[in-house]
Amino acid sequence: MKVWELKEAFGLDNLKLAQRADPRPGPGQVVVAMRAASINFRDLVVIKGGYGRNIKTPLIPFSDGAGVVEAVGPGVTRVAVGDRVCPLFFQGWPAGDPPPDVAAGTLGGPLDGALAEKMLLDQQGVAKVPDSLSDAEAACLPCAALTAWSAIVTKGCIVPGQTVVVQGTGGVALFALQIAKAAGARVIITSSSDEKLEKAKALGADVGINYRQEQDWSRIVKEQTHGVGADHVVELGGADTLNQSVRAVRGGGTISLIGVLSGAMAELNLPLVLTRNVRIQGITVGSRAGFEAMLAAMDLHGIKPVIDSVFPFDRTLEALSHLAAGAHFGKVCIDHTA
Ligand SMILES: NC(=O)c1ccc[n+]([C@@H]2O[C@H](COP(=O)([O-])OP(=O)(O)OC[C@H]3O[C@@H](n4cnc5c(N)ncnc54)[C@H](OP(=O)(O)O)[C@@H]3O)[C@@H](O)[C@H]2O)c1
Structure with missing residues (x-):
């Protein structure tokens, strides 16, 4: 099978097309013929070698993909040949709180990921996807979606009428x-681009703030919430944004600490x-139970991922x-x- 592989060293220049033997399923395993993948900011960091010593080469990058079950090994009951599935970001987190070794079972580093024609996975590490979603979706x-779900629903317990601040317009x-x-x-959303803010409003955002023009954006969040602050902030910027988030959230409110786009070490007031x-x-992505609950909600509410572009x-x-x-x-x- 064809794969993209970092064979001996990290770095974008070392990511090459290669051939590997087709996998065969053992007991409890499935082979998934991959149809699509998507990129996360994390994948870029992993490819550049910036994700810590536990991720080693040779490695097939990318955590996220979707495909069709092509073969199953003895004892597989959760899925059948022909089912459309997503491999789960964490292969070893079925439900509840993250187990101590959760990171060891992450696709796209340290485990081989979705930039392959086929993936060999434990049956516990896949979830069936509804017909309402295309392969790319x-x-x-x-x-990305499960992380947002864990922040807003599993941990955030957001209820109608609350105000949520979301940073940037990434995945x-x-x-x-x-x-x-x-x-x-x-929803109050921030972006570096007025054009992206208009697109976010078309998706349902109620207020847009350009964080380049308005660096003290917590002031506008306060204005927009009658001086109280937001119930919840989805923190993606990290070092440069955390103190604004602390100012933007109401007393007793929650900051979902997810991203480190501007740096991983922060000074905090x-x-x-x-x-x-x-x-x-x-927040660290989420469990299989969360993923399945999210898929049910997306199916029911007709939520479709926003796709910027698709590359062969x-x-x-x-x-x-x-x-x-x-961009x-x-x-x-x-x-x-x-
Ligand atoms: N904890 C977890 O489980 C988890 C899971 C997934 C991702 N993450 C982390 O979350 C972050 C976002 O990941 P992603 O995959 O969504 O990235 P992405 O799709 O590459 O998003 C990038 C966007 O973030 C916005 N941005 C960049 N710097 C910003 C800043 N200083 N303040 C506010 N917004 C900023 C920009 O939006 P505009 O162009 O609109 O300005 C940019 O286009 C990354 O740090 C990633 O590692 C964590």
Whole structure:
């Protein structure tokens, strides 16, 4: 089978097309013929070798994809040949809180990922996808959408009428917008681009703030919430945005700590957190139970991932450059069948 592989070293220049033997399923395993994948910011970091020492070469990158079960091994009961499935970001987190070794079972590093014609997976590590989602749409979900779901629903428990702030218009952000709107919330979104803010409003955002023009954007969030602050902030910027988020959230509100786009080490105004009883909730993608609940909600509410562009499998390097340039709005996908 054809794969994209980092064979001996990290770096975009070392990501090459290669051949590997077709996998065969053992007991409890399935082989999935991949049809599509999508890129997350994390994939870029992994490819560049910036995701820590536990991720080693040789490696097939990308956590997120979708395909069709092509073969099953003895004892497989959760899926059958012909089922459309997504491989789960965390192969070893069925439900509840994350197990201690959860990161060891992550696709796209340290485990081989979705940039392959076929994937060999445990039956516990896949979830069936509804017919309402295309292959490319389903491929957008395992990391970015589940992270947004965990923030807004599983941990955030957002109810109608609450106000949610979402930072930027990347993959996680747009899912957070869509899921928060489906939950009945009012959404304030930030972006570096007025054009992207208009697109976010077309998707349902109630207020847009250009964070380049308005660096003290928490002031506008306060204005928009009668001086109270937002119930929930989806924190994606990291170092440069966390203190604005602390100012933007209401007393007793929650910051879902997800992203580190501007840096992973932050100075934090501790008194503002503790005196106002702000809850800072770490989020790491989510469990299989969360993923299945999210798929049911997306099917029922007709939520469709926003796809920026789809590149053929052989043009994956162009897709990565496109994401790195930051002009995308929504998910950048790979079509394994093109
Ligand atoms: N904890 C988890 O489980 C988890 C899961 C998924 C992702 N993440 C993290 O979440 C972050 C976003 O991931 P992604 O895949 O959604 O990325 P992405 O699709 O590449 O999103 C990039 C977008 O983020 C916005 N952005 C960049 N710098 C910003 C800043 N300083 N303040 C506000 N917005 C900023 C920009 O939006 P505009 O162009 O509109 O300005 C940019 O287009 C990354 O740090 C990623 O590692 C964490």
